[in-house]
Amino acid sequence: MILVTVGTTDFDALIEAIDRLAPTLGEEVVAQIGQGAYEPRQVAEWFRLAPTLAPYYDRARLVVSHGGLATLMEVLRRGGRLVGVSNPDRYDRHQEELLSYLDEAGHLIWCRDLGQLAAAIAEASRRTFVPYEPPPCTIHQVIREYLQQQRGAAGALPAME
Numbered sequence: 001m002i003l004v005t006v007g008t009t010d011f012d013a014l015i016e017a018i019d020r021l022a023p024t025l026g027e028e029v030v031a032q033i034g035q036g037a038y039e040p041r042q043v044a045e046w047f048r049l050a051p052t053l054a055p056y057y058d059r060a061r062l063v064v065s066h067g068g069l070a071t072l073m074e075v076l077r078r079g080g081r082l083v084g085v086s087n088p089d090r091y092d093r094h095q096e097e098l099l100s101y102l103d104e105a106g107h108l109i110w111c112r113d114l115g116q117l118a119a120a121i122a123e124a125s126r127r128t129f130v131p132y133e134p135p136p137c138t139i140h141q142v143i144r145e146y147l148q149q150q151r152g153a154a155g156a157l158p159a160m161e
Contacts, residue, residue, distance in 0.1 A: 067095025076132035106130035
């Protein structure tokens with residue numbers, strides 16, 4: 001099964017593209033369409049939102065997703081095959097930067113043009129991806145260092161529990 005997800009907003013262009021492709025893909029396609037106006041006719045199942053996409057991720061052989069950080073990280077942490085598509089309607093184009101980085105690192109296929117979606121899906125089906133490993137979290141060290149600097153500048157601060 002191929003799962004297509006656009007998150008909580010809308011990305012009608014992606015949903016329309018997958019709806020056109022669905023009959024040619026040879027497998028079930030399920031689409032989460034968010035707040036989009038376009039309602040697909042060719043996919044096996046579609047819905048707007050769900051409390052969690054985990055059951056769909058578990059069933060999916062491949063996920064085609066908008067470039068939202070939360071969705072991308074959720075799929076990559078689960079070890080899923082992923083095609084990411086940046087939504088050009090987003091105001092700051094941040095999805096392109098994120099997808100470019102993840103594509104270059106070998107974690108996903110970045111589909112830059114919906115006209116190439118079928119080719120991106122085919123490539124994702126063949127490719128061996130580099131497993132995503134989250135970078136180590138060091139925010140606690142940054143906070144500790146900051147507090148130690150503040151203690152030195154202002155005298156002793158009360159102990160933190």
